[in-house]
Amino acid sequence: MKIVENYSLQPLNTFGFDVSARYFGQAETVEDLRQAIGFAGEKKLLLIPLGGGSNVVLSDHLEALVLAVDLKGRSVVSQQNDQMLVQCRAGENWHEFVLWTLDNEAYGLENLSLIPGNVGAAPIQNIGAYGVEIKDVFHSLEALDIATGELRTFDRDDCQFGYRDSVFKNSLKDRFIITSVTFELSSVLEPKLGYGHLQNAVQKKAAGQSLTAKMISDVVCEIRSQKLPDPAVIGNAGSFFKNPVVPASVVDRLKQEFPDLVCFPFEGEWKLAAGWLIDQAGLKGFTMGQVGTYAKQALVLVNHGEGTPRELVALADHIRSTVLARFGVELEMEPRVY
Structure with missing residues (x-):
């Protein structure tokens, strides 16, 4: 090398x-x-x-x-009844891999279409969208121990998945390099359409035809393209902040002052929409030097061309402090800062 x-x-x-x-x-x-x-x-x-x-x-x-x-390769490892184990090496582009699974009639990843990045990073972040997370379709992964140079296999429990979280962001941070990921998919489509706007758009797309995974994927791509800027056109890293998870008491407090608060139940607590918080704090379309928040989606931070990492971190700090002052809620960044 x-x-x-x-x-x-x-x-x-x-x-x-x-x-x-x-x-x-x-x-x-x-x-x-x-x-x-x-x-x-x-x-x-x-x-x-x-x-x-x-x-x-x-x-x-x-x-x-x-x-x-940049390890490449993808294959159907096994198929038993409806269950399909599909393995993909870490350097493959995530969206291209999703499309490949659909071409091979392996279903379960269609809701995760058009998420940027490579396959190896997906379990670290436990990426998710439209009611599906990596942990829902995960079988195992292989990773190289940086200290010993040995390969180790991790199953779902080993990974300790949480909301945009895993063991690789915590106790095993910087200790392993993921080399491949194996997913447990199905040869039978089981649509996950719990998000109302997704369901409505899919039904419109199907228009009386038999629903396919490709239809769901296409709709997800259309929705994401409308909301999120193309990094090839304007620099960004997608959603920059995690949606805060808070107890019911915080939601009750906020609703007294903000009746239209956007929130939804999540594992016994409540998840707030970070984009809504940033928007209501008056920071949608806000600029600081050559960086700012995207005019169509406040959750996305963008580089207008000549921005610097220092400017971006300063902008993120400003957003966090402004949201904290107005709502009493802490925002946590999704990207890792080096």
Whole structure:
């Protein structure tokens, strides 16, 4: 594997920030990963695995070895009755993988269409949309132990999935590099249409025809495209903040002052719509230098062209403090800041 110095990461982060790394490598095999771990250890450098660059905020210059995890391959591992085990290596693009599963009549990921990033990052974040999360369709994953260079298999319980959370963001943070993920899908479509606007749009799309997973995927893509900017056009990382989960007492308090509060039940508590909070705080379409919130969706932070990571972090801090002052609710960032 070739490792190069002073490498521009501008095309490798969806914010499009003009940042660079002291060293950069592209790993296409597990042996490449092991070589990179050894190199970083010898140089006493931080090792930063990079997937699609869609859930990170990178500093101006990283004194680190940034490693593009580019392991490729996808296959149907087994099929028994309706159950299908489908494996995908970490470097595959997530949306392209979703479309591949639909082409192979393996259903369950259609609600997660058009989420940016690569497959290897999906379990770390427990990505989710429209009533489906990774944990709902997850079977296992394989990951490389950075300390030992050994491969280890994790099942669903091992991953300790939570809302946009997993063990890889907590006790095992920075200790493993995910190499492949196996999903438990079905050859029989079981539509998940619990979100009213999704159900209405899907019914309109079907228009009396037999419902297909491709129809659901197409509708999800249409909705996301209307709400979220294309990173190729305007730099962004999708939803920047998690929807806060709060007890009922907080919802009761907020509804007294804000009767139109957007919230919904979630595992015995309530989930607030972070985008609504930011919008109501007067920050939708707000700009700070060359960064800002997206005019159509306050939950998305954007780079207007010449923005810097420092400006973006300052904007995020301003949004968090403003929302806290107005609602008494803490916002938590989704992307990782390096």
